[in-house]
Every structure is written in structure tokens, then in C-alpha cells.
Amino acid sequence: MQRAKAADAPLKGLWSTAISRVRDERPTLIESGAAFSSAIFLILAFPNFGLSLFAWIALAPLLIVLGRRPAPLRAFFLGWATGSIFFYGSCYWLTYSMIHYGGIPPVLAYLLLLPATLTVGLFPALFAVIFVFLVQRWRFAILLAPFIWVSCEWLRLLITGQLWNALGYSQAYFPSLIQTASWGGVYAVGLLIVACNSAIATAVVIKTRKALATSGLVIVGIAALVSGSFLINFREPPPSGSDHTYLDVVGVQPNVPMALVKSTTEMKELFDRHIWISINGLRALHDDQRPKLVIWPESPMNFTYTSDTELQGVIMNLTQQQHTSLLINSLEPAPNNGGFNSALLINEEGRLISQYDKIRLMPFGEYVPLPSWLGGSLISGLVGDFTAGDKYTVMPIANHRAGVFICIESAYPTIARQLTANGADMLINISNDGYLGPTAVMRQHLANAIFRAVENGRPVLRVTNSGITAEITPNGNVKGPTQGFVAGGRVWSISDNDNRSTLYTKFGDLFVGLCALITIAMLLKLFLENRRSLRTK
Numbered sequence: 001m002q003r004a005k006a007a008d009a010p011l012k013g014l015w016s017t018a019i020s021r022v023r024d025e026r027p028t029l030i031e032s033g034a035a036f037s038s039a040i041f042l043i044l045a046f047p048n049f050g051l052s053l054f055a056w057i058a059l060a061p062l063l064i065v066l067g068r069r070p071a072p073l074r075a076f077f078l079g080w081a082t083g084s085i086f087f088y089g090s091c092y093w094l095t096y097s098m099i100h101y102g103g104i105p106p107v108l109a110y111l112l113l114l115p116a117t118l119t120v121g122l123f124p125a126l127f128a129v130i131f132v133f134l135v136q137r138w139r140f141a142i143l144l145a146p147f148i149w150v151s152c153e154w155l156r157l158l159i160t161g162q163l164w165n166a167l168g169y170s171q172a173y174f175p176s177l178i179q180t181a182s183w184g185g186v187y188a189v190g191l192l193i194v195a196c197n198s199a200i201a202t203a204v205v206i207k208t209r210k211a212l213a214t215s216g217l218v219i220v221g222i223a224a225l226v227s228g229s230f231l232i233n234f235r236e237p238p239p240s241g242s243d244h245t246y247l248d249v250v251g252v253q254p255n256v257p258m259a260l261v262k263s264t265t266e267m268k269e270l271f272d273r274h275i276w277i278s279i280n281g282l283r284a285l286h287d288d289q290r291p292k293l294v295i296w297p298e299s300p301m302n303f304t305y306t307s308d309t310e311l312q313g314v315i316m317n318l319t320q321q322q323h324t325s326l327l328i329n330s331l332e333p334a335p336n337n338g339g340f341n342s343a344l345l346i347n348e349e350g351r352l353i354s355q356y357d358k359i360r361l362m363p364f365g366e367y368v369p370l371p372s373w374l375g376g377s378l379i380s381g382l383v384g385d386f387t388a389g390d391k392y393t394v395m396p397i398a399n400h401r402a403g404v405f406i407c408i409e410s411a412y413p414t415i416a417r418q419l420t421a422n423g424a425d426m427l428i429n430i431s432n433d434g435y436l437g438p439t440a441v442m443r444q445h446l447a448n449a450i451f452r453a454v455e456n457g458r459p460v461l462r463v464t465n466s467g468i469t470a471e472i473t474p475n476g477n478v479k480g481p482t483q484g485f486v487a488g489g490r491v492w493s494i495s496d497n498d499n500r501s502t503l504y505t506k507f508g509d510l511f512v513g514l515c516a517l518i519t520i521a522m523l524l525k526l527f528l529e530n531r532r533s534l535r536t537k
Contacts (some may be wrong), residue, residue, distance in 0.1 A: 019184040027078050030169075031070065034061035035078045039085035044168040046090045047443030055170040057195045059145075062128070063201035067142045072129050079128025084392060085120030090165050093439035101258065101435065108304070120156060122319050127152040130523065137526050140211075142202045144220065144522060146194040150187040151516040154509065161360075164411055165444065167193050172447035175476040179229035181454045183503035184511035185413050191515065230531040234455075234475055247398045247426075250281030250294045250324075251463040252470075256301055258434045270301060275318060277489045282322050284491050291398035292324040295463040298407050298432040305330040305344055305352070316350030323348055325397060327404065329430055332357070338387035343404040343430060345395045354396065357389025358406040359415060393419045400425040400496070403458075407431040410445065410462075413509070416452035420505045426494055427452060427460045434466035438484050442468050451474050457500035461492065472499045 027035065044051040062082050066075055094116070095109040104112070118376030129150050134141035143180060149167070157163040168189030171177045180188040199215040199222075254273045278294045285292065305311055307326065319326050323345050332342040332355065340357040347353050392415070393400040403419025403426075410416070410429050429449050433442055444467050451471040453460040460472040467484035471492045480490055504511075 012103075023045065023285070027065075027067055027070075027074055031065045031074070031078055032081070033077040034065040035082045038062035039082045040090065042082075042086040042129075042167075042170075043089035046165055046440070047447065048440040050249055052170050052172075055167060055193050057200065059149075059174055059194060059197035060200040060204075061130075063142060063145055063197055064204050066128055066131055067139075067201050067205035069136045070131060070285075072132050076125045077130040079116075079126035080121050082121075082128075083124030084117050087120050087165070088117040091117065093436050096437040096439055097435045098491035100437065119161070123152045123156045126155070127157075130519065133526060134522055137529070139206055139524070140202070140214070142205060143195075143198050143214070144519070145198040145201075146191040147515040148520045149194045150191050151519045153190060154512045154516060162411070163413075164448075169444070169451065170468055171346075172450040172476070173443075173478070175227055175454075176230050176234075178451065178454055179233040180225055180474055181260075181451055182229065182503065184453045184455060185455050185504050185509060187509070187512040187515070192225060195222055202282060205274060211275075219270060244497050245290065245493045246289050246400055247494040248285045248287065248292050249461060249492045250278055250285075250292070250492055251461060251490040251492065252277045252281070252294065252296050252468050253467060253469045253482050253486070253488050253490075254297070254299070255466050255485055256299050256434070258300055267301070267481065270353070273487060275314070277487065278318065278324075278326075279322065281489045281491050282324060288323075289491075291330045292322070293327065293397055294322075294324050295327045295428060295430065295461065297463045297465045297469075298430045299327045299465050300432060302382055302436070303328060303330045304332070306332055312350075315346055319346055319348055319350045323358050327395075327428065327430070334387035336387075338385070340389055341386050341406060343388075343406060343428075345397070354393060356393040356395070356404045357391065358386070359389045359392075360409045360412050361386050361388050362408050376382075377455065394419060394422045394424045397403075402426050404428045404430065404511040405452075407433075410452060413452065413455060416456055416458075416460075416509055417505055419451060420456040420458055425456065425496055425499060427456065427458050429460055429462045430464070431462065432465040434485070442484055446470065446478070446481070450478065455502060455504040457498075457502045457505065459494060459498070461494075474500060 005366040038059050038061045041054045043049070043060055045055035062078065065078065067360060070078070092113070094105070095113055098109040098112065099106050127148050131145055134144055153163065153166045166186050166243055168178070168181070168186035171189055171193070178189050183193070195218055199218040201213050203215040252274055254270065254277060258268050274296055282292060282294065282318070303311060315326060316330070325345060327343060327345050330342050330344050332340045332344070334340045341361070342358065343356045344352055345354040394403050401423050403416065403422065403424030405415050405419065405427070410431070416427055431445065433445055446462065449460050449462045453474055454476040457474045460475055462472060463469050467486070468481045469490055470481040471490070472481045473479065475498065482488055482490065
């Protein structure tokens with residue numbers, strides 16, 4: 001018994017030491033208030049609050065307290081709190097489907113959201129720790145915050161597969177402020193936002209003439225980059241008679257309810273709604289000779305074109321009689337008895353001529369990222385079990401080519417970029433956000449598509465089941481957005497007047513890769529200097 005107690009003594013000592021250390025490194029009330037303020041400002045900068053410009057000052061309170069060089073453990077807590085509160089407050093809509101379709105009580109649903117937000121909150125925590133390590137050695141390292149921040153966002157994408165609400169997305173509805181995305185992606189916009197915040201923090205923390213001058217130069221540089229990118233990308237409208245319109249498009253928003261009643265009558269009414277909106281849109285077109293395309297969104301109706309001969313017949317009649325091509329979402333067979341979430345293009349003759357299979361599937365929606373021994377096989381039966389595609393297919397339309405990406409794939413910059421690099425003259429995003437209700441997700445999701453347009457210099461046609469359906473120009477202007485949860489349609493004429501080649505399409509994430517290298521290089525320099533100083537003692 002005495003030996004057991006003796007063996008437990010070191011463990012108890014380590015535990016008590018750890019608890020004491022955590023207690024000693026608890027943030028002060030002022031520090032906690034600064035972290036909380038930054039989180040609230042960040043939340044307000046994202047839809048649906050309409051206060052996007054708050055992002056340019058949102059991180060300043062956090063950077064000021066971190067710039068005063070607290071211990072790394074305290075910095076970790078401050079960054080973790082800021083990130084977790086921000087992600088919880090801006091992604092609250094994840095609880096909607098749990099409550100309305102899963103039957104989970106609201107209190108429990110909001111509790112279940114905590115683990116996910118605490119996990120992604122670790123990346124701002126990592127930012128805070130790296131930032132403090134560098135600032136403790138070099139005070140002006142406050143100005144390195146932009147490189148560290150976007151590197152941590154990139155790391156979040158690489159590890160979790162999610163880049164939702166990266167800081168740059170907050171500016172999506174200000175086209176004049178996001179043109180830097182054409183060379184650096186959403187990361188370039190985020191870097192400039194953090195640079196503005198770090199300039200403010202430098203002036204407040206260091207309080208010298210040199211700091212004020214440096215901060216002023218940083219802000220002038222940000223303005224120059226934003227203005228220069230705007231002037232380069234925004235061109236005058238082409239002169240009369242130089243129009244290169246090559247396609248008329250009808251986008252169909254059928255507003256199929258998520259709680260789908262699968263009676264024959266209900267299904268027929270919903271299908272007829274697709275047809276009716278399509279034909280009405282085609283009748284609104286002014287040029288009967290121009291090629292036409294009708295786009296149906298991703299839908300909970302689960303069309304299965306390959307095996308449904310009745311569906312094939314109806315679609316053939318529609319395309320032949322209306323002299324139009326049709327893009328639809330369909331559950332298509334995959335190897336090993338699997339299923340693809342696919343986009344199919346049927347031409348004017350009623351023939352299937354192209355298929356894109358969704359590459360990036362929604363975790364816990366279209367597949368379960370858990371092995372069977374952790375319950376993956378059980379959950380698959382309750383959620384979905386799709387097979388991921390692996391080909392970046394571009395579809396031939398009216399002597400041009402279109403790249404299609406499905407739903408959440410709009411949040412992955414590499415997919416739209418690869419489709420554009422493969423020759424897409426326009427990008428199409430079909431989506432269904434209906435299961436997340438009339439929440440901020442609708443405008444947050446649209447923000448992703450806006451950046452894909454600017455990054456690649458291509459128009460994006462976003463066609464959704466329940467909203468927001470819209471045309472997005474290569475400059476990021478959103479034209480004619482629909483209201484949410486209302487059936488209807490949109491008519492667009494597509495030209496290649498505004499298309500342009502971008503550095504982002506050519507080089508991809510090279511910019512954020514360079515930011516990561518700068519961050520690593522500064523950490524390596526810090527490590528070598530500390531090692532050298534220890535040797536000399």
C-alpha cells in the first residue's frame with residue numbers, strides 16, 4: 001500500500017503543478033475583455049450583420065494585449081477564446097438541422113456545437129502563441145501578424161478540410177476591396193485586413209515616432225495595394241457593338257422543401273415546378289437563335305437520371321422542344337455499389353454528354369469520416385454514403401466550356417481554380433442550403449462563390465434550391481440575387497467580355513505558401529538565436 005502511494009506521489013505532484021501553472025497564467029480581466037471584444041467584432045463583420053468593415057479593426061484589441069508580451073500559455077488561452085467565440089457566433093446555423101430535422105432539443109444542439117468550435121479555435125490559439133514568441137524577441141514583430149494569421153488559416157484548411165469564414169470572406173460584398181484575391185486568393189484579402197489591425201496595435205503598444213511612422217506606411221501600403229488591384233481589374237464596359245454574348249441561361253430555384261413528402265402527387269408537383277420555371281425563363285429570352293442552357297440546382301429530390309427512364313423521357317422532351325441544354329443534379333452509380341453526387345449536362349438532342357462527380361463531400365452529410373469500429377458504418381445509414389469523384393471535368397457548352405462545382409465545393413479555392421486552369425470560360429455552382437434554414441449561412445456561402453469569381457476572373461452562376469441564386473461577375477459584383485425560400489428563377493446572358501487571366505489561376509496558393517515560409521523562417525531564426533544565446537552563457 002505504501003509503495004502504491006509512493007508511486008502515485010509524482011503523478012499528483014505533476015498534476016498539481018500543471019493546475020497551478022494554468023491558474024497562474026489565467027488571462028486578466030482586461031485581457032479577457034480584449035479577446036472577447038475581438039471575437040464580437042469578428043462576428044459582426046460576417047453576414048448577416050452587415051458590418052464588414054469592422055474586420056479592419058476587429059483583431060486590434062487582441063493584438064494589443066498580445067503585443068504586451070504575455071506568457072505563451074496565456075496567449076494560447078486568449079487566442080483560443082477569441083477563435084472559439086468567433087466560430088461559435090458566426091456558425092451558429094449548424095444547429096438548425098439538428099433542431100429542425102434531427103429533433104434534438106435546442107439546448108443540446110447548441111452544446112453539441114461546442115466541440116467543433118473549440119477545435120477550430122485552436123488555430124487562432126496557435127497564431128497567438130507564435131505571435132507572442134516572436135514579439136517577445138522583436139517588438140516590431142507585431143507587424144508579422146498578417147503572415148502568421150493567413151498561414152494558420154491555410155493550416156486549418158489542410159488539417160480540417162475547412163476554410164469557412166476565413167477573415168477575407170468578410171469583405172465579399174465590397175468588390176472594390178477584394179480584387180487582391182486575383183493574385184493571392186482569399187488569403188491576400190485576409191492578410192491586408194490583419195495588416196491594418198497590426199498597424200493599429202503597433203502604434204498603441206510601442207508608442208514611438210518610429211512606430212507611428214511605420215504604422216502609417218503600412219496603412220498607406222494597404223490602400224495602394226487595394227486601389228491598384230481595383231484599377232487593374234475594373235475595366236470600362238466594352239464599346240457598343242463589341243458584345244461577345246454566347247449563351248443565355250435560365251437558373252431555376254424550385255424551393256423544394258427539405259422535409260420532402262414522397263407521395264406521388266407531391267413529387268409530381270415539385271417536378272412540374274422545375275419544368276414550369278424552366279419554360280417561363282426560356283420564354284423571357286430575347287434571342288431565339290443564341291444557344292440556351294437551363295440549370296437546375298442541387299436538390300433533395302435525388303434525381304437518378306441513369307436508371308430513371310421516365311425522367312430521361314421528360315428531360316428529352318424538354319430539351320428538344322425548347323431547343324436548350326439542361327444541367328441537372330443526379331445520384332449516379334459509382335464503383336462498389338456506391339453513388340456519386342453528380343452534375344449532368346444533357347444537350348439539345350436530349351443526350352447526356354458530360355458528367356462531373358463531386359470531389360469534396362460534406363462530412364457527416366455525404367460521408368462519415370470515421371472508421372467502422374468507431375461507429376462509422378452505423379452513422380452512414382443515418383446520414384449518407386457517397387463516393388468522391390476525382391476528375392475536374394469541364395463541360396462543352398455553346399463552343400465554350402463550363403466548370404461545375406457542387407454545394408460546399410465553393411468553399412475550396414483549388415476546385416474552381418483547377419476547373420478554370422482546365423479551360424472553363426465560366427463557373428457554375430449548384431447548391432442546396434435549405435437544410436440550414438433562413439440563416440446567415442446563405443450569405444456566407446454566397447461569399448465563397450464571390451471569391452471564386454474574382455480569384456479566377458470568371459463569371460460564377462450560382463443556382464440554388466432555396467436561395468441565394470445569383471450571377472456573380474468576374475469582378476465580384478452580385479447581380480439579381482433571389483430571396484430565400486421562394487420559388488422562382490433568373491435569366492442571364494453570358495459573354496466573355498470581362499473574362500481575364502489571373503495570377504491566382506496560374507500559381508494557386510503560392511502566395512499563402514510564401515507567407516507560411518516567412519513564418520517558419522522567423523521561428524527558425526528565433527530558435528537559432530535562443531540556442532546561440534544559451535551557448536554563450
